[in-house]
Amino acid sequence: MVNIPSKIKIANLPTKIEKLERLSKKLGGPSIFIKRDDQTGIEFSGNKVRKLEFAVKEAMDQGCNLLITCGGIQSNHARATAAVAAKVGMASCLVLRTNKEEEIDGNYFLDKILGAKIKFITPKEYKESRMEIMEELKQELSKEGYKPYIIPEGASNGIGTFGYFNAMEEIIEQEKEMGIKFDAVVIAVGSGGTYGGLFLGNKVMNNGAKIYGVNACENEEYFKNQIDKVIKESLDYIDEVVEFTKDEINILDGYVGRGYALSRPEEIEFIHEIAKLEGIILDPVYTGKAMYGLANEIKKGSFKNHNNILFIHTGGLYGLFSKKDLFSF
Numbered sequence: 001m002v003n004i005p006s007k008i009k010i011a012n013l014p015t016k017i018e019k020l021e022r023l024s025k026k027l028g029g030p031s032i033f034i035k036r037d038d039q040t041g042i043e044f045s046g047n048k049v050r051k052l053e054f055a056v057k058e059a060m061d062q063g064c065n066l067l068i069t070c071g072g073i074q075s076n077h078a079r080a081t082a083a084v085a086a087k088v089g090m091a092s093c094l095v096l097r098t099n100k101e102e103e104i105d106g107n108y109f110l111d112k113i114l115g116a117k118i119k120f121i122t123p124k125e126y127k128e129s130r131m132e133i134m135e136e137l138k139q140e141l142s143k144e145g146y147k148p149y150i151i152p153e154g155a156s157n158g159i160g161t162f163g164y165f166n167a168m169e170e171i172i173e174q175e176k177e178m179g180i181k182f183d184a185v186v187i188a189v190g191s192g193g194t195y196g197g198l199f200l201g202n203k204v205m206n207n208g209a210k211i212y213g214v215n216a217c218e219n220e221e222y223f224k225n226q227i228d229k230v231i232k233e234s235l236d237y238i239d240e241v242v243e244f245t246k247d248e249i250n251i252l253d254g255y256v257g258r259g260y261a262l263s264r265p266e267e268i269e270f271i272h273e274i275a276k277l278e279g280i281i282l283d284p285v286y287t288g289k290a291m292y293g294l295a296n297e298i299k300k301g302s303f304k305n306h307n308n309i310l311f312i313h314t315g316g317l318y319g320l321f322s323k324k325d326l327f328s329f
């Protein structure tokens with residue numbers, strides 16, 4: 001077995017896998033299963049906690065006592081970071097992107113309750129210089145006596161990626177217990193670390209599943225580069241030669257819609273439909289778009305060579321609350 005870095009234990013793992021009987025039947029294609037990574041916890045629910053288990057361990061080993069990270073105003077990652085920080089007795093400082101006065105709602109509301117210090121920056125500053133802004137904050141907070149540790153967007157870096165390397169191992173274990181083989185794993189992609197970890201785990205453990213990512217922003221080329229980069233950073237932590245090319249990274253582009261965190265009526269309707277059909281609530285920013293993409297691709301026949309698809313529900317429920325006005329009942 002490969003020697004990966006150590007982690008702290010915070011998430012409720014393993015997360016369960018269930019079959020979506022009615023959706024599979026409705027689409028008439030392969031069987032669709034869902035892995036409930038939205039149930040990794042309440043305060044730190046979603047996929048980010050798996051990455052944070054590794055990143056925060058590294059921060060603790062370095063003697064740090066404050067976590068700095070960044071994201072959009074409704075960032076699940078920022079909220080999970082604030083929750084994990086409080087859980088391990090650290091402070092947190094979140095750099096959030098917005099260009100307007102924000103209502104205290106959803107994840108941002110939880111950030112405040114969890115005691116995070118918050119700094120707002122504009123979309124332009126975020127795009128061009130979020131890393132520099134976090135570095136400056138680190139200097140300032142160091143002067144106040146803190147020892148800060150910076151976690152990049154989505155904890156999608158070398159260390160964070162092991163969260164989903166581990167999740168792949170968990171999936172392989174569950175396949176054995178269930179007597180099932182998932183030949184495709186489908187997830188939403190936002191900063192690439194989840195995809196990178198699954199891809200690396202799948203490769204290293206010779207699992208042979210095809211990993212598909214539905215991008216929630218940017219485009220295919222951007223993510224092939226970003227994922228290639230995070231995987232290479234991860235390889236620096238393990239003594240392993242892993243050969244792969246960017247061609248093996250499968251991005252199902254075409255479902256960004258109106259843009260990051262912006263919803264189209266058909267996406268909202270789809271979320272509503274799945275909630276009524278399966279009792280599962282998807283989020284508007286990632287999983288709603290990703291499963292909408294999966295359903296469309298199944299209808300188009302893109303998955304006809306697969307028998308069992310595993311969709312990972314990566315969380316995001318709290319972000320839905322700020323979109324309540326888009327639903328009609």
Ligand SMILES: *Cc1c(COP(=O)(O)O)cnc(C)c1O
Nearest residue numbers: 076190191192194286314315316
């Ligand atoms: C961050 C996030 C993703 C995307 O994961 P990345 O590792 O950033 O690509 C997917 N779903 C939800 C709910 C998220 O919060």
